[in-house]
Amino acid sequence: MKAIVLAAGNGVRLRPVTDTRPKPLIPVLCKPVLGWHLDWLSRLNIDEVVLIVNYMKEMIMDYVSRFHKGLRVKYVVQDPPAGTGDAVIKALDHLPYGEDVLIVYSDIFIKDMSVYRELVSIKEPVILGAVVDRPEHYGVLELENGGLKSIVEKPSQPPSPIANAGVYKLNTKDIDEHKNVGVSVRGEVEFTDIVNGIAREKQVSVYTLPKGWWIDIGRPWHILEANKMALEDLKGSIKGVVEEPVRMTGEVYVGEDSIIHSFSSLEGPVYIDSKVEVGPNARVRPFSVICNGSKIGFSVEVKESVLFENVKASHLAYIGDSVVCENVNLGAGTITANLRFDEKPVKMMVKDRLEDTGRVKLGAVIGGHVKTGVNVSIMPGVKIGSYSWILPGSVVHRDVPSKTVYPR
Numbered sequence: 341m342k343a344i345v346l347a348a349g350n351g352v353r354l355r356p357v358t359d360t361r362p363k364p365l366i367p368v369l370c371k372p373v374l375g376w377h378l379d380w381l382s383r384l385n386i387d388e389v390v391l392i393v394n395y396m397k398e399m400i401m402d403y404v405s406r407f408h409k410g411l412r413v414k415y416v417v418q419d420p421p422a423g424t425g426d427a428v429i430k431a432l433d434h435l436p437y438g439e440d441v442l443i444v445y446s447d448i449f450i451k452d453m454s455v456y457r458e459l460v461s462i463k464e465p466v467i468l469g470a471v472v473d474r475p476e477h478y479g480v481l482e483l484e485n486g487g488l489k490s491i492v493e494k495p496s497q498p499p500s501p502i503a504n505a506g507v508y509k510l511n512t513k514d515i516d517e518h519k520n521v522g523v524s525v526r527g528e529v530e531f532t533d534i535v536n537g538i539a540r541e542k543q544v545s546v547y548t549l550p551k552g553w554w555i556d557i558g559r560p561w562h563i564l565e566a567n568k569m570a571l572e573d574l575k576g577s578i579k580g581v582v583e584e585p586v587r588m589t590g591e592v593y594v595g596e597d598s599i600i601h602s603f604s605s606l607e608g609p610v611y612i613d614s615k616v617e618v619g620p621n622a623r624v625r626p627f628s629v630i631c632n633g634s635k636i637g638f639s640v641e642v643k644e645s646v647l648f649e650n651v652k653a654s655h656l657a658y659i660g661d662s663v664v665c666e667n668v669n670l671g672a673g674t675i676t677a678n679l680r681f682d683e684k685p686v687k688m689m690v691k692d693r694l695e696d697t698g699r700v701k702l703g704a705v706i707g708g709h710v711k712t713g714v715n716v717s718i719m720p721g722v723k724i725g726s727y728s729w730i731l732p733g734s735v736v737h738r739d740v741p742s743k744t745v746y747p748r
Contacts, residue, residue: 341460342439343386344431347374347446348394348418353558353690356707357665359726359742362396364446365403366557367648369570370613370631373557374400374446378408380453384460386442388412390434392427394419423528429519438513443531445506449566451553451573459509459547465538466545467491468507470554474698478503478556479532481546488544491532502546504532505554514538559690560705560723561697563663567646568627571609580612586619590626643678645703662703665710671732673715676703686721689739697721707742 351363358366364374381389391413393400404413414434418427428443435441442460459466467488469481475498482489482499491504518537524530538544555566576591580598590608594600598612601619606612610624617635618624625643630636634647637654645662653659653670660678664670678701680686686702687694704718707725712718713732724730725742740746 341384341386341442342388342390342435343381343442343444344390344392344428344435345374345377345381345444345446346392346424346427347400348392348397348421348427349447350395350421351447354560354563356705356723356725356742357560357563357663358395360665360708362400363557364400365396366447366563367629367631367646368449368566369574369611369629370649372403373449373566374403375407376449376453377444377446378404378411380456381442381444382408382411384442384456386411388414390414390416390431392416392418392431394421423524423526424531425519425521425529425534428515428531428534429529432512432516432519435512437516438511440509440511441515443508443510445556447557448506449555449557449569450505450507450549451569455547455549456507459507462509462545462547464543464545465511465514466509466547467535468505468549469502469546470505470549471501471551472503472554473501473551475501475503480504483546486546488535488539488546490536490539493530493532502548503554503556505549506556508535510535510538514542559695559697560663560688561699561702563646564627564644564661564702567611567629568644571611571627571629574609574611576608580614580616583619595632644701648708660703661699661701663705665706665708665726667709668706669711671712671714671716674712674718675716676718677720678703680720688721689723704736 347364351358365372416430479491479493480498481502518534521533574591578594579596580594582600583602586600587605592606592608592610594612595614597614598616603621604619605623607625611629613631615633622636623641627644628642629646631649633650635652640653640657643660645659647664648666650667651664656672657670657674662676705723709727712730715733716730718736724740728740728744730746
């Protein structure tokens with residue numbers, strides 16, 4: 341069997357994270373989400389992956405060539421990007437007619453990706469669904485006689501609590517016969533319209549994941565939630581150096597060539613990647629992820645945050661419920677506030693619209709290559725664009741565009 345992996349989106353709603361990396365390379369436990377999918381496809385003996393790329397395609401191709409050498413990958417550039425349906429249609433030219441194919445959206449994370457094995461074992465066409473709390477924010481599966489009747493996009497009155505989870509096993513013949521669906525109101529060819537056409541003519545089974553097993557990484561705070569989902573199943577292992585005395589509780593993973601200096605506290609679940617330095621006298625609290633080459637120094641506290649590669653917080657900082665992208669340098673006394681005075685859910689600007697994140701505690705989203713001076717305070721829900729400088733003593737109470745000196 342072959343697979344199609346959709347990885348062409350530009351991730352506008354995830355900015356500033358996607359200023360410096362494509363959405364499929366966002367890390368979950370320091371491994372790109374695309375890597376999680378490709379690892380499982382390899383285990384299924386998928387003989388070829390057709391990878392649809394566009395935005396920052398060179399970064400994706402470089403990653404795959406370095407870390408998935410054993411997987412046969414064919415790249416198809418979707419230019420211009422014209423929707424998920426257009427992407428799959430372009431992939432059909434590289435696939436045998438009349439054979440089953442596994443189709444995967446690369447920006448989703450599943451708690452246990454062995455579910456792919458279950459999908460492949462089902463004989464008839466099948467779509468993966470996931471029970472969610474707020475189905476009106478997703479494409480929702482309308483069911484009939486135990487199968488799929490239709491996929492309804494973001495309905496005000498959802499017909500079920502089951503979201504379209506973005507994984508399908510379909511036959512290329514069926515896709516080809518239903519590909520002439522026209523353009524949606526968004527000006528794109530939607531793959532869900534193709535699937536709806538198939539469902540009108542034949543039974544499409546639904547395999548449903550329980551609540552808490554799936555997330556669509558579509559907003560910056562979803563990076564925290566995807567990593568938290570992965571951390572819930574973390575098995576601790578110490579491969580680096582841990583000095584004495586260090587306090588460790590719960591499941592703690594410390595990667596190779598990392599060092600935890602004395603008088604530090606690690607409260608699992610915590611994932612510390614390779615070549616990371618923590619302490620002395622640092623505190624890493626539950627559901628934190630610190631990626632390759634980062635340094636968490638003296639009297640720095642990290643709480644339920646995801647730090648990408650080469651983040652430096654050398655002393656006297658607090659990073660709470662925040663996403664900190666690669667090569668960020670946080671000056672002494674940098675504080676990410678993560679709780680409003682009224683304790684209401686934090687809101688964040690997403691594509692020029694203020695969105696309720698649903699999180700009472702949410703800190704900052706700091707883009708790649710940002711530098712903060714000493715004694716900088718960043719208010720809840722603020723985003724700082726990549727390559728920006730925050731001057732010493734600043735209180736950052738609004739979003740900062742990329743390549744900006746703030747305040748000025």
